[in-house]
Amino acid sequence: MSDRYIDFANSSIGHRLVGALGLPAPTRLERWQAGRLRPVEGALLIGGGPLAEHVSAFANRLTDAIYSYSTEPSIATAWIPGHGPKLKAVVFDASDLLHADQLKQLREFFQPLMKNLDHCAHLVILGRDPQTLRDPFAASAQRALEGFSRSLAKELRNGGTLQLIYVGEGAEAQLEGPLRFFLSPKSAFVSGQVLRLTPCSTPVTDWTRPLAGRKALVTGAARGIGAAIAETLARDGADVILLDVPPAKTDLEALTARLGGRSITLDICAEDAAAQLIEQLSDGLDIVVHNAGITRDKTLANMTPEFWDAVLAVNLNAPQVLTKALLDSGTLHDNGRVILLASISGIAGNRGQTNYAASKAGLIGLAQAWAPLLSERGISINAVAPGFIETQMTARIPFGLREAGRRMSSLGQGGLPQDVAEAVAWLAQPGTGAFTGQALRVCGQSVLGA
Ligand SMILES: NC(=O)c1ccc[n+]([C@@H]2O[C@H](COP(=O)([O-])OP(=O)(O)OC[C@H]3O[C@@H](n4cnc5c(N)ncnc54)[C@H](O)[C@@H]3O)[C@@H](O)[C@H]2O)c1
Structure with missing residues (x-):
């Protein structure tokens, strides 16, 4: 969804009006x-x-x-x-x-x-x-x-x-x-x-294609941030494997055909998801991006068990179970990269999102706790915590809240899926083993959270 206020604030009349009224004046980012x-x-x-x-x-x-x-x-x-x-x-x-x-x-x-x-x-x-x-x-x-x-x-x-x-x-x-x-x-x-x-022994050899020769799995890759991540990893030289649920098959395959990768249609919460992944990734993996995520917002007073369970299952349990299976089976290679899509809701909390924020905070905790154990194998694990990003997920937010979400940051606007994808692609590089157990916020310095 486009942000018409940025267009207005950067027009010649809008620029003067915004300045005179003391309204936020977000710049079109390069x-x-x-x-x-x-x-x-x-x-x-x-x-x-x-x-x-x-x-x-x-x-x-x-x-x-x-x-x-x-x-x-x-x-x-x-x-x-x-x-x-x-x-x-x-x-x-x-x-x-x-x-x-x-x-x-x-x-x-x-x-x-x-x-x-x-x-x-x-x-x-x-x-x-x-x-x-x-x-x-x-x-x-x-x-x-x-x-x-x-x-x-x-x-x-x-x-x-x-x-x-x-x-x-x-x-x-x-x-x-x-x-x-x-x-x-x-x-x-x-x-x-x-x-x-921190120190890290694996350097990047070609800065124009830092991920050349590396295999990367992206979950929830059919649209939104996941699609942008797959595209950016492919741009940086990775062989991409795109995963999404069966109903997203058409979009997933269209993107896969464009990027020259491989696709897997799978519900990451399926009972045999780990076994299926290990079988389909028998030639190993260097990068796994747990991007698939859902929201089922309700205040706790109105939260149904179905809403609670669905969010925790997709957003937290599946990344835990699948990462462990990929590690234990040796599918994820030494010096691998694990990147978990968290959210600033998991840092600041958000009304109506007790389930979602719990799942995203859990991912940040997972990265912190697992990092020292995985560093013996040169594997890094980090969380990326987006703020307000312009996607189908945020397009569903009511107008008033959406405007507030966009403006409540130092940059005064929402980010684009590409912004999150660039952070993920950077954390996927060989040399970024030097960062592990951390949460990188991609939020334009949102006022929410520390
Ligand atoms: N959009 C934002 O502003 C924002 C902010 C913070 C965090 N995030 C996080 O970024 C990630 C991507 O968000 P988005 O806005 O692109 O969402 P989206 O809803 O546009 O896309 C999510 C994708 O995940 C897939 N998916 C959902 N459940 C799945 C399952 N069980 N198995 C396999 N695939 C499944 C969906 O089919 C979809 O293609 C999510 O984890 C989300 O929580 C987004």
């Missing part, structure tokens, strides 16, 4: 287009502590316009506020800010560039995980980065985004993958996120 090669098309400013050097080492693969505040001769050109080009991307290493009085460097670095950001600029702050620091003052200073970055993300205009990445000791070599994602339009609808990067 998204990744097929055939694009560089993550950053424009100026990238790099600064801060020692991790900036790691970033500078591969920055010429991100863009050919690299800047720093420094006037020392280096691979970067000096960027002078008000004179340099508008910035499309910014990386600041704050990992060496270990005392309260050093935090002023955040203001000193970011203030001059706030009025010099390009349309849809992407900013990343790097730090060290406070939980790994023994000195309480140092841990406190690094934790302060969370409050700073989440607040600054809310102050960005024109579709800008900002994330904080805590880089583990030994994980510096893994920075290129996340920066390719978070500095590019692939992360257009992700903002205000805090992620933890």
